[in-house]
Amino acid sequence: MSRANSHTLVGIVILALLLAVWQILPPAMGVPKFIIPTPADMLAELGRMYRRENLIANTLSTAWYTLLGFAIGSALGAAIGYLLGLSEFWERVLSPYILALQIAPKVAFAPLFIMWFGYNAIPKLLVTVLIVFFPVLVNVLAAMKTVDRDMVNLARAYSLTRWQIFLKVEFPSTLPNLMAGLRIASTLAVIGVTVGELVGGNTGLGFLISYGGGQANASMVFNAIVLLTVIGIVLYSVLVWAEDRLLHYIPKKDH
Amino acid sequence: MALEFKGVTKTFDLPGGNVLTAVKDITFAVKEGEFVSVVGPSGCGKSTILSMTAGLYQPTSGTVTVSGEVVTKPNPHVGFMLQKDLLLPWRTIIKNVEFGLESRGVAKAERRERALFELERCHLKGFESHYPHQLSGGMRQRAALARTLAIDPDIILLDEPFSALDAQTKLLIQNSFAETIQDAGITTLLITHDLSEAVIMSDRVLVLSERPGTVMCEMPIDLPDRAHPLKRRQMPEVHQHAAEIFSLLRLDQRAA
Numbered sequence: 001m002s003r004a005n006s007h008t009l010v011g012i013v014i015l016a017l018l019l020a021v022w023q024i025l026p027p028a029m030g031v032p033k034f035i036i037p038t039p040a041d042m043l044a045e046l047g048r049m050y051r052r053e054n055l056i057a058n059t060l061s062t063a064w065y066t067l068l069g070f071a072i073g074s075a076l077g078a079a080i081g082y083l084l085g086l087s088e089f090w091e092r093v094l095s096p097y098i099l100a101l102q103i104a105p106k107v108a109f110a111p112l113f114i115m116w117f118g119y120n121a122i123p124k125l126l127v128t129v130l131i132v133f134f135p136v137l138v139n140v141l142a143a144m145k146t147v148d149r150d151m152v153n154l155a156r157a158y159s160l161t162r163w164q165i166f167l168k169v170e171f172p173s174t175l176p177n178l179m180a181g182l183r184i185a186s187t188l189a190v191i192g193v194t195v196g197e198l199v200g201g202n203t204g205l206g207f208l209i210s211y212g213g214g215q216a217n218a219s220m221v222f223n224a225i226v227l228l229t230v231i232g233i234v235l236y237s238v239l240v241w242a243e244d245r246l247l248h249y250i251p252k253k254d255h
Numbered sequence: 256m257a258l259e260f261k262g263v264t265k266t267f268d269l270p271g272g273n274v275l276t277a278v279k280d281i282t283f284a285v286k287e288g289e290f291v292s293v294v295g296p297s298g299c300g301k302s303t304i305l306s307m308t309a310g311l312y313q314p315t316s317g318t319v320t321v322s323g324e325v326v327t328k329p330n331p332h333v334g335f336m337l338q339k340d341l342l343l344p345w346r347t348i349i350k351n352v353e354f355g356l357e358s359r360g361v362a363k364a365e366r367r368e369r370a371l372f373e374l375e376r377c378h379l380k381g382f383e384s385h386y387p388h389q390l391s392g393g394m395r396q397r398a399a400l401a402r403t404l405a406i407d408p409d410i411i412l413l414d415e416p417f418s419a420l421d422a423q424t425k426l427l428i429q430n431s432f433a434e435t436i437q438d439a440g441i442t443t444l445l446i447t448h449d450l451s452e453a454v455i456m457s458d459r460v461l462v463l464s465e466r467p468g469t470v471m472c473e474m475p476i477d478l479p480d481r482a483h484p485l486k487r488r489q490m491p492e493v494h495q496h497a498a499e500i501f502s503l504l505r506l507d508q509r510a511a
Contacts, residue, residue, distance in 0.1 A: 154341050157309050157329045158355040158406065168357070172345045249345045251388045 037219040042226075045219035053208060053220075062193055062204040063231045065121060069128025070189035070235065074182055076129065077136030084137075085144025085174075086166070102138065106131040107195040114200040124196020124204070131192040132185040139181030143174035176250065179243040186239050190232040205231075256320070257410050257442035258285040258308060263317035264467075265303050277303040279467035281317070285410070285442055290481060292445040292453035295463030296504060301446045303468075305412045308444065309335050322409045331359065334408035338415045340399040342387040348398050349374065349383035355406040373401040376435055393424040400432060410442040417452065429456060429484045437482035450497045455484040460496070462503050472503055 019039050026036040033041050049055040084091040109130060113123035147170050155165045197206025205224040212220030263281040266274050278300035285291045293301050306312055307319050310329040319326045321333055334355070342351045352370040361369070374380060377397040387395055396416055403411050416432070417425045433456055436443050447453050453460045454476055462472040476496060480486045487493055 148339075148341070150337055150339060151341050151343070153309075153311055154335075156311065157333065157335060158358055159329055159331060160358045164358060168354075169343070172343065175345070249386045249388065 034216045034218050037222060042219045042222050045217070046223050049208070049220060049223060053211075055208075058204050058208055059227050059231075062197065062206065062228065063234075065124055065128065065196075065204070066189045066193045066231055066235065069125050069192055070132050070186060072125075073129035073132025073189070073192075074136045074185050077133040077181070077185070078140050078178060080133075081137040081140025082144065082166075082171075082174075085141050085170075091141065098134075098137070102134045106134075107191070110195050110199040113196075119200050119202065123200060124193050124206075127196045128189050128192030131188045135184040135188065136178070136181040139177045139184075140174055143177035144170060147173045176247055179239070179247065183236060183239050183243070186235040187232055189235065190228055194228055256284045257287045257289070257322060258444065259318075259320040260284070260304070261318050261320070263304075263307065263314045263319060265300070265307065265312075266315045276467035278463075279469050281468065281470055283461055283470055283473065285444060287442055288440050289459065290436065290443045290445065290457045291459045291461060292447055292457040293461045293463060294447060294450055294453045294500060294504075295468060296465050297448065298466050299463045300466060300468035301463065302414060305335065305414050305444070305446055308410070308412055309333050331406060332409040333412060334403035334406055334410075335412040335414065336396075336399050336403050336416050338419050340387070340392075340395040342395055342398055342402075344387050347384045347386060348379065348390070351387065351398060352402045352405050355402055359406070369405050369407075370401070373405045374398075376404070376438065377401040378431060391424070392420050393428045396420065396428055397431060400435060404435070404439055404441070408441070410444065411436075413443060413445045413447075415447055416445075418447070418449070426485060426488075432456075433482050433484050450500050451488075451493060452484075453500070454493050454496045455487040456481070460500065462500055472500075474500065 023038045023040060026033075026038060037045070046055070084094065107127060110123060110127050113126045117123050117126070151169050151173070152165060155169050160168065193204065194206040194209070197204040198210050201207045205228050208224045209221050212218070212224065260281045260283050264279050265277045267277060269275050281304065283291075293304060295301055307314055308321065308326065310326045310333065313327060321330070324330075324332070326333075342348075343354065346354070349367070349370050352373055353366045356366045356369065371383070374383060377400050379394065379397055379401060382390065382394065382398075387398070390398065399416070413432075417429055420428055429452065445453065445456060457476050458481060460474045460476060461470055462474065463469065464471045474496065478487055478490060478492055
């Protein structure tokens with residue numbers, strides 16, 4: 001049997017064991033299902049959510065705002081990261097503010113955004129944009145500072161314009177870091193949307209979590225968390241897939 | 256003259272108000288088609304000479320002239336190569352060789368044609384669509400030479416291009432570079448700290464003093480077979496020349 005196959009097999013066995021223990025142990029110990037629901041409870045609840053709670057619409061709404069917030073936040077983060085990377089002056093002037101904003105807990109802005117913009121989609125989108133923005137910016141900026149000076153000098157000696165040097169040397173050099181930043185950002189995007197929906201929403205999986213929590217419906221909360229995780233995994237996997245194709249020229253380490 | 260330094264001095268302002276004089280009153284000339292090496296103790300301003308020839312920065316006083324034109328900025332007459340091959344890892348070898356031609360308005364088909372020609376001259380035929388990481392260190396340096404020659408410069412500057420290679424590869428690549436350079440008939444300035452490398456590859460060796468660097472001595476190397484450093488290595492005169500430079504630089508005293 002090949003190594004990859006045995007990996008899969010062991011993985012499936014572990015998952016099956018985990019689900020079996022989860023199914024059997026809590027009832028056996030007398031834990032009620034509103035504290036820890038079993039996988040079977042959750043599956044039944046999933047069916048009910050599908051029929052009664054607009055599960056598909058809520059999931060798609062969360063997925064859409066995750067994607068939108070991720071796209072806007074990372075585009076802004078990358079753009080400003082590259083601009084600051086091109087100008088040492090502005091980087092120095094602005095870096096204390098960037099650091100302060102980076103350290104500030106972004107999710108704490110959610111109630112403010114709701115006060116400003118009301119109970120609509122804008123607050124959750126803003127939280128997501130804000131939370132996604134920094135890892136991308138910081139990764140891009142750090143990469144711009146470590147572009148090989150000799151490579152830039154070579155391009156200068158070949159009379160490339162400033163813009164050509166950016167396009168042909170600096171941007172491709174920073175691509176690995178940009179992709180790493182995007183990967184981190186993709187996992188944060190789900191958090192941003194969830195917090196936005198938890199704090200003040202009437203749609204999305206975050207809303208279902210707070211609604212389910214209010215009804216002591218632990219199965220509903222668990223299901224929403226699982227679906228949020230799935231959204232994150234899908235986004236992350238697409239990025240890994242894109243990264244593999246874009247950075248094919250970097251030799252892989254053999255394990 | 257392909258390259259001329261006239262009374263060139265270069266100083267750098269250091270933080271704290273100090274001034275560092277890298278090279279002082281350097282004067283020398285390199286004839287067309289000539290291969291000249293510059294040797295000297297570390298920190299004597301060898302790389303400063305190279306950067307001023309490439310036009311990356313200007314002398315504080317004096318002039319640097321390439322093909323009769325005073326160098327004031329990076330210009331198409333000069334190609335340079337460092338210890339690092341500086342191949343762009345995301346480009347195939349042939350796209351790397353074309354890199355220098357892209358800002359010069361050379362049509363795509365002609366770029367490809369010239370790149371193929373240089374790759375063949377540098378013995379890299381068949382590796383056009385490889386990526387740099389798939390090539391050995393020696394092959395990568397040959398690809399960098401192909402890229403340098405592709406822009407058809409009047410002079411090429413080599414800054415210790417062999418020092419990162421292992422001992423055997425180094426001998427073979429020196430030989431291969433010497434052949435290619437002879438074949439292209441191109442003027443070459445080699446900066447190196449390897450004295451015997453300077454002697455086996457050059458028509459003439461410039462010996463620089465410690466910082467601030469000045470030209471201490473110009474040593475003509477009147478030996479045959481400049482295109483075959485491997486043959487030159489066997490000649491007894493090579494060792495005499497190297498020993499002479501060694502004593503000029505007083506390397507024995509520095510070691511003590």
